[in-house]
Amino acid sequence: xxxxxxxxxxxxxxxxxxxxxxxxxxxxxxxxxxxxxxxxxxxxxxxxxxxxxxxxxxxxxxxxxxxxxxxxxxxxxxxxxxxxxxxxxxxxxxxxxxxxxxxxxxxxxxxxxxxxxxxxxxxxxxxxxxxxxxxxxxxxxxxxxxxxxxxxxxxxxxxxxxxxxxxxxxxxxxxxxxxxxxxxxxxxxxxxxxxxxxxxxxxxxxxxxxxxxxxxxxxxxxxxxxxxxxxxxxxxxxxxxxxxxxxxxxxxxxxxxxxxxxxxxxxxxxxxxxxxxxxxxxxxxxxxxxxxxxxxxxxxxxxxxxxxxxxxxxxxxxxxxxxxxxxxxxxxxxxxxxxxxxxxxxxxxxxxxxxxxxxxxxxxx
Amino acid sequence: xxxxxxxxxxxxxxxxxxxxxxxxxxxxxxxxxxxxxxxxxxxxxxxxxxxxxxxxxxxxxxxxxxxxxxxxxxxxxxxxxxxxxxxxxxxxxxxxxxxxxxxxxxxxxxxxxxxxxxxxxxxxxxxxxxxxxxxxxxxxxxxxxxxxxxxx
Amino acid sequence: xxxxxxxxxxxxxxxxxxxxxxxxxxxxxxxxxxxxxxxxxxxxxxxxxxxxxxxxxxxxxxxxxxxxxxxxxxxxxxxxxxxxxxxxxxxxxxxxxxxxxxxxxxxxxxxxxxxxxxxxxxxxxxxxxxxxxxxxxxxxxxxxxxxxxxxxxxxxxxxxxxxxxxxxxxxxxxxxxxxxxxxxxxxxxxxxxxxxxxxxxxxxxxxxxxxxxxxxxxxxxxxxxxxxxxxxxxxxxxxxxxxxxxxxxxxxxxxxxxxxxxxxxxxxxxxxxxxxxxxxxxxxxxxxxxxxxxxxxxxxxxxxxxxxxxxxxxxxxxxxxxxxxxxxxxxxxxxxxxxxxxxxxxxxxxxxxxxxxxxxxxxxxxxxxxxxxxx
Numbered sequence: 001x002x003x004x005x006x007x008x009x010x011x012x013x014x015x016x017x018x019x020x021x022x023x024x025x026x027x028x029x030x031x032x033x034x035x036x037x038x039x040x041x042x043x044x045x046x047x048x049x050x051x052x053x054x055x056x057x058x059x060x061x062x063x064x065x066x067x068x069x070x071x072x073x074x075x076x077x078x079x080x081x082x083x084x085x086x087x088x089x090x091x092x093x094x095x096x097x098x099x100x101x102x103x104x105x106x107x108x109x110x111x112x113x114x115x116x117x118x119x120x121x122x123x124x125x126x127x128x129x130x131x132x133x134x135x136x137x138x139x140x141x142x143x144x145x146x147x148x149x150x151x152x153x154x155x156x157x158x159x160x161x162x163x164x165x166x167x168x169x170x171x172x173x174x175x176x177x178x179x180x181x182x183x184x185x186x187x188x189x190x191x192x193x194x195x196x197x198x199x200x201x202x203x204x205x206x207x208x209x210x211x212x213x214x215x216x217x218x219x220x221x222x223x224x225x226x227x228x229x230x231x232x233x234x235x236x237x238x239x240x241x242x243x244x245x246x247x248x249x250x251x252x253x254x255x256x257x258x259x260x261x262x263x264x265x266x267x268x269x270x271x272x273x274x275x276x277x278x279x280x281x282x283x284x285x286x287x288x289x290x291x292x293x294x295x296x297x298x299x300x301x302x303x304x305x306x307x308x309x310x311x312x313x314x315x316x317x318x319x320x321x322x323x324x325x326x327x328x329x330x331x332x333x334x335x336x337x338x339x340x341x342x343x344x345x346x347x348x349x350x351x352x353x354x355x356x357x358x359x360x361x362x363x364x365x
Numbered sequence: 366x367x368x369x370x371x372x373x374x375x376x377x378x379x380x381x382x383x384x385x386x387x388x389x390x391x392x393x394x395x396x397x398x399x400x401x402x403x404x405x406x407x408x409x410x411x412x413x414x415x416x417x418x419x420x421x422x423x424x425x426x427x428x429x430x431x432x433x434x435x436x437x438x439x440x441x442x443x444x445x446x447x448x449x450x451x452x453x454x455x456x457x458x459x460x461x462x463x464x465x466x467x468x469x470x471x472x473x474x475x476x477x478x479x480x481x482x483x484x485x486x487x488x489x490x491x492x493x494x495x496x497x498x499x500x501x502x503x504x505x506x507x508x509x510x511x512x513x514x515x516x517x
Numbered sequence: 518x519x520x521x522x523x524x525x526x527x528x529x530x531x532x533x534x535x536x537x538x539x540x541x542x543x544x545x546x547x548x549x550x551x552x553x554x555x556x557x558x559x560x561x562x563x564x565x566x567x568x569x570x571x572x573x574x575x576x577x578x579x580x581x582x583x584x585x586x587x588x589x590x591x592x593x594x595x596x597x598x599x600x601x602x603x604x605x606x607x608x609x610x611x612x613x614x615x616x617x618x619x620x621x622x623x624x625x626x627x628x629x630x631x632x633x634x635x636x637x638x639x640x641x642x643x644x645x646x647x648x649x650x651x652x653x654x655x656x657x658x659x660x661x662x663x664x665x666x667x668x669x670x671x672x673x674x675x676x677x678x679x680x681x682x683x684x685x686x687x688x689x690x691x692x693x694x695x696x697x698x699x700x701x702x703x704x705x706x707x708x709x710x711x712x713x714x715x716x717x718x719x720x721x722x723x724x725x726x727x728x729x730x731x732x733x734x735x736x737x738x739x740x741x742x743x744x745x746x747x748x749x750x751x752x753x754x755x756x757x758x759x760x761x762x763x764x765x766x767x768x769x770x771x772x773x774x775x776x777x778x779x780x781x782x783x784x785x786x787x788x789x790x791x792x793x794x795x796x797x798x799x800x801x802x803x804x805x806x807x808x809x810x811x812x813x814x815x816x817x818x819x820x821x822x823x824x825x826x827x828x829x830x831x832x833x834x835x836x837x838x839x840x841x842x843x844x845x846x847x848x849x850x851x852x853x854x855x856x857x858x859x860x861x862x863x864x865x866x867x868x869x870x871x872x873x874x875x876x877x878x879x880x881x882x883x884x885x886x887x888x889x890x891x892x
Contacts, residue, residue, distance in 0.1 A: 066651075422852035471859070471861070471862045495571065
């Protein structure tokens with residue numbers, strides 16, 4: 001059982017205090033609006049900080065694998081490198097494209113950011129630390145994060161540039177295909193958990209994470225989810241939409257300055273979201289590593305705060321994704337689509353059947 | 366095939382060829398009008414079988430302009446040199462052989478670019494290394510260019 | 518994108534459009550402009566536009582003496598500098614019938630093979646990078662630095678050394694040369710196994726290169742594609758075997774031939790050539806005889822009137838020097854038959870009906886160095 005350690009109690013009491021204070025001071029509708037604004041701002045700040053940190057982490061991990069040092073000049077160990085980059089991007093000239101569709105060109109980056117922002121609202125960071133707790137949580141997250149493809153297609157089309165168009169088309173086809181695999185691998189775990197609500201899913205992993213409880217089908221689902229979600233976020237061996245050596249920068253070639261920063265940030269945030277979902281659904285979210293029956297061990301595990309567990313697992317999955325981005329060459333578009341439709345889809349379907357059978361027979365831990 | 370037999374075979378196939386003495390390879394001058402037909406014969410005949418054109422160069426010898434073809438046979442291992450020349454410095458023209466050896470396509474474009482020698486029936490004869498608007502043919506001996514060439 | 522109205526482009530049919538790759542582009546190695554005619558993702562034809570780095574080397578050679586031309590040969594294919602120098606030195610030495618000391622031949626052969634290894638290392642690094650495995654670039658260049666350090670010690674330069682001169686070498690090798698070369702060989706034997714693991718054995722890489730850019734042996738001969746690109750199609754064209762120079766008739770090495778003619782075959786030829794080069798160096802490194810590092814040459818070198826042709830095997834293929842001399846100290850006409858020039862001409866033919874992502878792989882596997890094409 002996750003203990004109410006000091007950090008989480010502090011946060012819970014802080015939120016309670018703010019809530020009471022607002023309802024005391026203002027009429028209910030206004031209090032609700034102010035509360036929502038505060039939550040929105042907190043998430044914005046969190047979003048920005050995580051994005052900055054992830055960019056720095058990627059550069060350091062990439063450097064480690066390539067036998068070099070990475071940023072180490074700006075600030076100690078280069079931790080202010082991303083902030084310096086961000087300031088530079090803010091100061092860049094926003095190049096106006098002739099003959100581009102101005103409205104679509106400008107709103108495309110925002111759509112991508114909004115989609116990832118909406119998805120992150122549903123992820124539980126700790127017991128009770130949850131913005132929205134829908135009872136169809138997983139469905140909501142998948143639905144909302146697939147809105148991002150609209151932003152990508154709009155960006156490619158409105159740039160009035162052949163390279164961007166090719167990049168956007170490739171990207172669109174890729175994302176839409178891999179949606180299926182993502183959804184179905186999560187479906188496998190939903191069968192095991194019996195619920196789509198995130199807090200219930202995490203609670204159900206109290207005596208063992210789903211990846212261990214569901215043994216073979218859950219493990220297969222985890223691998224498929226990792227592959228499919230890397231393709232979803234245009235990362236790793238599936239990054240031909242931005243293949244630098246072929247088409248300069250793909251769908252965001254014509255964007256400069258802050259708009260480019262949005263696409264860039266949205267890619268890292270998508271990676272974070274996808275890693276959080278993997279960590280929550282397969283690896284137990286904020287639930288520490290418990291083994292059924294080893295009470296002593298469980299108590300020791302409980303000393304580490306749940307938020308640290310959650311962030312640690314997410315970091316592990318992110319590190320895995322970075323690892324295979326810098327190791328493998330990239331796939332061609334037809335090989336990518338072949339992988340999805342001819343290999344991952346049948347594997348997924350078979351996996352779902354196997355999981356349903358196992359749950360029916362009770363052959364899980 | 367030893368050199369004597371090769372020489373005889375070539376003179377049988379291309380009777381109008383004139384042998385040049387004392388060169389590193391067997392060297393023949395061929396009349397410009399018969400170039401294409403003779404080259405085809407040299408490639409298709411089984412005893413000579415020159416299937417590899419390993420160098421095609423132009424040269425401005427002052428009195429005449431010539432094109433030099435270095436041919437080799439990958440099956441039989443021998444190599445010869447063919448030369449064609451023309452004294453017409455205003456509009457030198459030869460037949461193309463890029464339908465016999467595809468590598469000649471680029472070589473002939475380069476020779477056209479730098480010497481001004483036209484090749485009849487070439488599929489795409491335009492300048493290769495210099496700008497389309499360049500005037501003059503730099504590798505000719507009488508080429509003057511005050512801007513780009515510094516005479517010491 | 519406004520098309521250049523002066524330049525004829527591949528014919529425009531229904532649904533075809535043109536893309537311009539270069540002259541500045543991350544994956545064309547050097548300044549080469551390709552106008553690619555595409556139908557969707559399929560390449561229907563391409564026209565290369567060269568000449569962005571044309572410096573008029575052949576014209577300059579008509580005014581330079583033979584030792585001065587050494588410096589120009591460096592700058593043509595800048596990854597096979599020693600081998601290019603070797604070609605000119607052999608041309609002069611054979612024309613004047615000068616016998617260079619044995620020591621010179623040993624050192625020249627070892628330097629040539631080191632040059633070949635380093636060129637293939639850079640090729641591997643950029644080929645991996647083009648396909649998306651960005652880490653390959655760092656590993657390849659890190660190991661290439663070891664060879665550049667050896668050269669810097671002996672010749673004073675990492676790049677464009679101009680170390681050979683007609684008659685011998687500019688100066689003798691550094692006393693630590695043999696030790697460092699042996700250390701390098703030991704080090705690189707381990708590292709090349711890493712290369713095999715990262716790229717050669719990777720299923721994504723194999724899918725990207727198998728049956729891509731097929732070139733038959735007849736096409737290779739017809740287009741004059743030599744070097745590893747030609748040997749990947751079974752065209753036996755290694756000048757070191759057919760017209761040996763330096764010590765190549767005395768050392769034991771294999772000519773690597775593969776028959777498939779696709780990108781994977783060309784890749785494997787170069788990987789195996791690195792092993793063969795190391796084998797050649799191993800046979801020679803301990804046996805360098807004592808002696809002079811140069812033969813006695815006159816102060817002014819004049820080739821007797823006549824025509825001379827010299828061939829060597831650079832890392833890219835068959836380099837030929839055709840010299841017409843009229844007895845002066847400068848050549849009357851010096852023509853360089855460079856391997857990348859002919860290798861480029863086949864790019865259009867073999868990349869038809871493949872996708873644009875494959876075009877990058879095919880271009881990388883042909884290993885073009887653009888200054889070699891333009892001269």
